Amino acid sequence: MAELCYNHKVPIIPFGTGTGLEGGVTAVQGGVCFNMTRMDKILNLNTDDFYVTVEPGVTRKSLNSYLRDSGLWFPVDPGADASLCGMAATSASGTNAVRYGTMRDNVINLEVVLSDGRILNTAGKDRNFRKTSAGYNLTSLFVGSEGTLGIITKTSLRLYGVPEAMMSAVCAFPSVQAAVDSTVQILQCGIPIARIEFLDDVMVDACNKYNGLSYHTLPTLFLEFHGTESGVREQVQQTEEITQLNGGSDFTWARDQEERSKLWTARHNAWYAALALRPGCRGYATDVCVPISKLPEIVMKTKKDLLESELTGPIAGHVGDGNFHCIMVLNVDDKDEVSRVKAFTDRLARRALALNGTCTGEHGIGLGKRSLLVEEIGEVGIATMKQIKATLDPQNIMNPGKVI
Structure with missing residues (x-):
């Protein structure tokens, strides 16, 4: 199917569970949505080597339910019951990251369908080693790529012993x-x-x-x-x-x-809980990350900004990583409030960048933060990303309009 889309220059948008927060599955240029939810098999559990291989329809909760009697678990917990391949695609994180790391630290191998239909195993077919120094790190290249380089159809994940x-x-x-x-x-x-x-x-x-x-x-x-x-x-x-x-x-x-x-x-x-503060209103999530020592400064400036802007935005964060979120609660029919929220979120992201942080700790770039990505990594960084994108997706059909 991917090869057919490639030959006819039809955009491809991979879909996992739709729990992403940056518009990653929005078909901005139309195309074909590849719904992966029915590919839900747990293919290979190796308790001796502490890894498991799953298809893209397997969610983190269903995996941990399956692992219940094995003495092992998968700790990356973004809150939502997201698909594990989707979590790899967005480099998801969550509450356990301070101890167990993010998806980038816990993905061992990926099977990826490239834009022209070829199948790539990023660490070699059926290889599930703990470390390697063999060539470029293709696995990390696809972790966080948000569907712009290929379709993740299998992921092998690192497992951990359930704590006593x-x-x-x-x-x-x-x-x-x-x-x-x-x-x-x-x-x-x-x-x-x-x-x-x-x-x-x-x-x-x-x-x-x-x-x-x-x-x-x-x-x-x-x-x-x-x-x-x-x-x-x-x-x-x-x-x-x-x-x-x-x-x-x-x-x-x-x-x-x-x-x-x-x-x-x-x-x-x-x-x-944040939405319940203003019944009938909608939520909009922000996501920045700074060095931990800078967290008090950015949180206090952000709270002051919220008061001065007359906005509702309670703060929650993974403080061990310097990552936090303002959950903006707004009346989407009030154009002035929508404008103030947009201006606030831009200031928040640039405040994080000014403190040598990032505009997104875990939600990804998607649609809304492409200009901020340029500010964060610079023109050379963006040019390098575009070169990689052009090599792997020369027709620009893989989730076009996202990230870069």
Whole structure:
């Protein structure tokens, strides 16, 4: 089918689950949508070598359900139940990235259908080694390519042992600076924390109202620890000492599976909690990432900008990576508000770039951030990307109009 489209210069738009946030599956030039949802087989699970190969219709939740009795799991968790090949295509990330890395760190091999119908195995057919220095890193080239270079039809993923013990906690702080200082100190001490998420006071208030919770309406960290029973106790003790030195409150604990699920469901429901602040309005997600030390500065400037712009935009972020989101809640029928939101999001992205950060930590470029990508990597970087695109997709039929 890809070869047929290539011969007739018909655009191809790969579709996984449609959970992307940057318009990646929008057919801006028409064409054929390749819906991958029915290619949903788990092809090869190797528990000895800690990897699994899946088709593009397999989602992260269905994979972890399949792995339940194996003692293994796949930890990359972007919140949505996204398809794993789609997660590879967008270089997805999420709450566990501080411990386990992003998709770029966890994809071992890809099977890709190129624009002319040829099939490429980026690390060699059926090869699933842990490391290599053989030639160019073709796997990483396609991770994050957003469907612009080929159609990912299989991915081999790194798996991890299920931790013996898991424990989650919530801790409130008197300021954003105190919360981020705690985060930096936790990482500097080498504590192998699995998740460390930040919510500002507005987002905590929204989550309380939406989920029926009663957390302090203050800048708050959601934390999770993985390891052995004794290891987790040691991590917790060290982390508590650090948070208390920065004025943090006593931890609110979630020890068993049900309590932890409730806590993280509240975090993952942040989008819906934000929308509930203004019933009938729509949401628009932002996504920037800066060096961790710059996080207090950009968050405080962003909160000031929101107040001055009279906009609703509670903040949540993967603070261990310096990545955060303003969830903009707006009336799309109010042209003035739409204009102010657009201006705000542009300022936010450029604020991140000015602090040596990136305009997108995990959502991708898609449609909306192509001009920002030019500012981020420069003309030579864009020219190099265009050369790669022209080589692999000379007819420009692979998801045209995206990224570059």
